[in-house]
Amino acid sequence: MSTPANPLPETAPPVLVIPAQTDEPNGAYEPGKPDSARQLVLGLVFGVVFGFLLQKGGVAHYEVLMGQFFLTDFTVIKVMLTAVTVGMLGIFSLRALGLVELHVKPTRYAANIAGGLLFGVGLGLLGYCPGTGVAALGQGNYDAIAGIFGLMAGSYLYAETSGYLGSTIQKIGNRGLIMLPDVLGMRLAVFLAVFVPLLVLGLFVMALLAP
Amino acid sequence: MENESGAWSPYLVGTLIGLLSMATFYFSNKPLSVSTAYARLAGMIGNLFARGHTENLKFYQDTKPKIEWGVMLVFGMLLGAFIAAVSGGEITPTWVPVLWEQRFGPDIALRLGMAFVGGAILAYGARLAGGCTSGHGISGALQLSVSSWIALACFFVAAVATAHLLYRL
Numbered sequence: 001m002s003t004p005a006n007p008l009p010e011t012a013p014p015v016l017v018i019p020a021q022t023d024e025p026n027g028a029y030e031p032g033k034p035d036s037a038r039q040l041v042l043g044l045v046f047g048v049v050f051g052f053l054l055q056k057g058g059v060a061h062y063e064v065l066m067g068q069f070f071l072t073d074f075t076v077i078k079v080m081l082t083a084v085t086v087g088m089l090g091i092f093s094l095r096a097l098g099l100v101e102l103h104v105k106p107t108r109y110a111a112n113i114a115g116g117l118l119f120g121v122g123l124g125l126l127g128y129c130p131g132t133g134v135a136a137l138g139q140g141n142y143d144a145i146a147g148i149f150g151l152m153a154g155s156y157l158y159a160e161t162s163g164y165l166g167s168t169i170q171k172i173g174n175r176g177l178i179m180l181p182d183v184l185g186m187r188l189a190v191f192l193a194v195f196v197p198l199l200v201l202g203l204f205v206m207a208l209l210a211p
Numbered sequence: 212m213e214n215e216s217g218a219w220s221p222y223l224v225g226t227l228i229g230l231l232s233m234a235t236f237y238f239s240n241k242p243l244s245v246s247t248a249y250a251r252l253a254g255m256i257g258n259l260f261a262r263g264h265t266e267n268l269k270f271y272q273d274t275k276p277k278i279e280w281g282v283m284l285v286f287g288m289l290l291g292a293f294i295a296a297v298s299g300g301e302i303t304p305t306w307v308p309v310l311w312e313q314r315f316g317p318d319i320a321l322r323l324g325m326a327f328v329g330g331a332i333l334a335y336g337a338r339l340a341g342g343c344t345s346g347h348g349i350s351g352a353l354q355l356s357v358s359s360w361i362a363l364a365c366f367f368v369a370a371v372a373t374a375h376l377l378y379r380l
Contacts, residue, residue, distance in 0.1 A: 042235075125332065139292055148249070183357055
């Protein structure tokens with residue numbers, strides 16, 4: 001599939017011609033500069049909400065996450081798929097209004113696949129995600145402390161090898177900031193008009209098969 | 212396995228996380244992402260013991276080890292989960308999850324060792340893949356990043372295989 005390297009997805013999709021505002025609406029974020037006190041407080045507040053929701057959703061329980069991987073408890077997928085569907089509609093609507101800019105993640109096929117598989121193995125062993133692990137600690141699951149130390153150790157180990165990885169595996173299949181509609185050669189609006197109903201349908205099917 | 216009795220509907224929680232995502236984009240110009248915060252914290256510890264070495268690592272030249280938005284997010288998550296658990300009467304201080312104990316017994320060291328090893332593998336993979344369940348699984352996926360949908364599929368396949376090897380062999 002010939003997907004042209006596409007370093008600037010902000011300008012790539014031809015559908016939404018309203019450009020995202022270059023100056024960010026509230027409190028500019030400039031990479032390299034320390035976050036403002038306002039940003040730090042916002043981060044804390046958003047974190048409180050996020051942690052609260054993860055705990056209330058039950059996904060911070062070891063048994064619920066492992067149940068997802070045994071394919072006996074579909075709570076985690078229900079939460080994630082709903083969040084993705086609502087967020088997708090919301091973010092692309094806000095972007096069409098010029099209120100937000102996208103932060104698409106770079107695609108490097110080899111690193112995404114190898115890293116994704118390693119992540120999954122670790123996830124099966126730990127039984128918490130980086131997000132639900134800290135929520136698990138908040139509800140009294142102290143084994144998450146060992147998990148958090150492991151997360152920090154693994155991160156530092158990655159940093160140790162980051163120079164080597166950057167010149168090897170990170171270069172294999174490096175496609176830049178591509179989005180699903182780019183790969184399929186579809187316009188963004190058309191893709192969303194098909195994909196969002198499919199996600200909703202998926203949620204309904206799951207609600208029927210795994211209530 | 213049933214939901215915990217006090218749990219909210221997964222569709223309600225998912226909807227609220229989707230709305231929270233919109234809020235972080237609008238107010239902070241940032242997507243929800245968690246795992247990088249652990250890398251920054253690890254770098255801050257690295258700075259205590261071997262500052263020159265840590266600063267020279269390629270990763271920490273791009274991702275500065277410091278307290279920023281994402282680290283504050285994680286601190287907030289700990290507090291938010293605590294508030295939620297207290298308000299729902301779900302504070303359950305325990306070192307070994309019930310399911311783990313049924314399979315591997317009550318040995319705390321075994322569970323902590325496995326959690327540490329699992330956490331290390333997970334974090335290495337997250338950095339290599341470019342995100343975790345939040346950064347790729349929610350934020351990247353909702354922005355239609357190709358990398359995120361690939362990573363999400365790999366997370367799931369490998370976790371299903373690992374969970375079955377651990378519990379169903």
